[in-house]
Amino acid sequence: MLSPQDQLTELVRNLESNNHVFATDPLLVTEKLQNEDGSPKQKLHRRAKRIDSNGKLAKVLGKIDARIKSIMVMMSVVWCVSGFLGLFTLLQANVVNFFYVLVCLLGFHTLMLVGWLLLTFINRGKQSANWFASLVSPSYLIRGKDDVTQAAVSLYEQQLEHSGMRWYLGKFSHQLWLATLTGMLLAIIFLLVVRQYSFSWESTLLSDNALIGLTQTLGWLPSLVGFNVPDSAAIIQSRLVTDALPLSVARQWASLLVGSLLMYGIVPRAIAWVFCALMFRRKKMRLDIKLPYYQKIISFWQRKVIDADDFKEAPAPIAPKAEISQAKKLVVLLEYPSAHQQWWRAGAAIESNEAVENFGILDDRDDMARLKDYLDRHPVQVLLGIHSKALPDRGTLRKLDQIATHAKHGLIVQLLDDDSDIDADTELTTETYKNDNVRYQQWQTALAERQIGLVASH
Incomplete structure (x- = not known):
């Protein structure tokens, strides 16, 4: 028995x-x-x-x-x-x-x-x-x-x-x-x-x-x-x-x-x-x-039970650090104007004595067509300034991809904060983006996926 x-x-x-x-x-x-x-x-x-x-x-x-x-x-x-x-x-x-x-x-x-x-x-x-x-x-x-x-x-x-x-x-x-x-x-x-x-x-x-x-x-x-x-x-x-x-x-x-x-x-x-x-x-x-x-x-x-203490959150994607080339620089603002005329100097991505050509604001299709025509004819590195109000939506990211494709010496991005009162010697930061963690991380993810460098703020 x-x-x-x-x-x-x-x-x-x-x-x-x-x-x-x-x-x-x-x-x-x-x-x-x-x-x-x-x-x-x-x-x-x-x-x-x-x-x-x-x-x-x-x-x-x-x-x-x-x-x-x-x-x-x-x-x-x-x-x-x-x-x-x-x-x-x-x-x-x-x-x-x-x-x-x-x-x-x-x-x-x-x-x-x-x-x-x-x-x-x-x-x-x-x-x-x-x-x-x-x-x-x-x-x-x-x-x-x-x-x-x-x-x-x-x-x-x-x-x-x-x-x-x-x-x-x-x-x-x-x-x-x-x-x-x-x-x-x-x-x-x-x-x-x-x-x-x-x-x-x-x-x-x-x-x-x-x-x-x-x-x-x-x-x-x-x-x-x-x-x-x-x-x-x-x-x-x-x-x-x-x-x-x-x-x-x-x-x-x-x-x-x-x-x-x-x-x-x-x-x-x-x-x-x-x-x-x-x-x-x-x-x-x-x-x-x-x-x-x-x-x-x-x-x-x-069955293996995973406790909360064992959970490890996957690290958030981070955009690569911008690499500044020796080529001529073309600075472009994406959709929104900047209160500072020489906004590109805030991140120290461009030396003060370096020759820079300012394209202005990239907004509609005509602007994009004009920019692509310029990039096809001139070997430059593009510095794109993105305002805190800009969203990484499908249309914006499509513009980013087109610029990266036509820029012979690459594309780097600088996140701008125009809410503060600045002058020529004031450094712009990405504080607005950092305060808005969701939007800031969205841009980090989008740039990381495309391996587009981000200019670090001081």
Whole structure:
């Protein structure tokens, strides 16, 4: 069967698939577990336990499990008592036929053990516990029509039908046989303590030598662990005995009887029980986390959450710094006039003694046609002054692109602020643009995209 943690996790899955209302919201538990450490299976176990915060689901599962185990214990006790009573009834006479009692003790047991071994190898890997599932169905053990009880019963029935349950069934059957043999062993010891027996044997076909050989062979294994075995004289002396044997001879037979029950009955069954227990542990049903239900939860936990502190804002585009060439300069105002006649000297882009030709204001199509004609005929570097009121709209940027295309020695831009009262020696700045961060950044972005240099202000 599944482990208790796996059972609870599977029960939560079955109930959640049927829209059951839990004590704690599964979505909240799933979200809180996202940042916790642990393997996916450990976190699924933790999730199921937190969803079952009132312990109702675990209580129902525990009740079914306890009742199944109690039935198994009760059956073991009944088998032990039946073995005790059966042997107690068998050993009522004072003179006991040793081989008859031995066959009654171990004959049917040995046949059943050999049959189990044959079925185990023949039926290897096949399911053989369906009848057991119907015999101990949890629906017989717990009453309840609520969805939790019904889901828990269904979960247990699925486990009982698992192929690995054949080993669980084998383990349980060996447990019952061990209980029976233990009851017989207790009965023999009790009767040998409180009563004095004589042991005999009789046979029509077997001679004394044959019985001596059979007894010595039978006693080889018990003798290895310290049990006494009757010698040849004791064996011959015990044939057709109707009265009490010497106490030493009776003790030899009693020791062989107890040793045979232990070594040929209890020990082989105990080995078979251990084998089934190991195989059941190996073939035990396990939580299948590859199911879509679990994969969806695990996928959510594996998503990387980016905190606000981890967010890095992309740097705003910055226009390249203007490179002043040695070519003749042509200064042009874009759309708006400037209150300062020599506005181009504010950014120190042009030396005071440098020859400059002032084109004036570039506004309409005629101005653009005249400027392009001039640039095609004269190799100059254009310094374009842009007023704070100008916007980098589509039409304005189109003019910028045309000027950059026709200027043989390139185009540089100077952002102007004509709101202040200036004279010839006053430096113009881009403070208006910097105060209007949106517009200023728009121009920076537009110039950066076109790799047009910007004259830095002082």
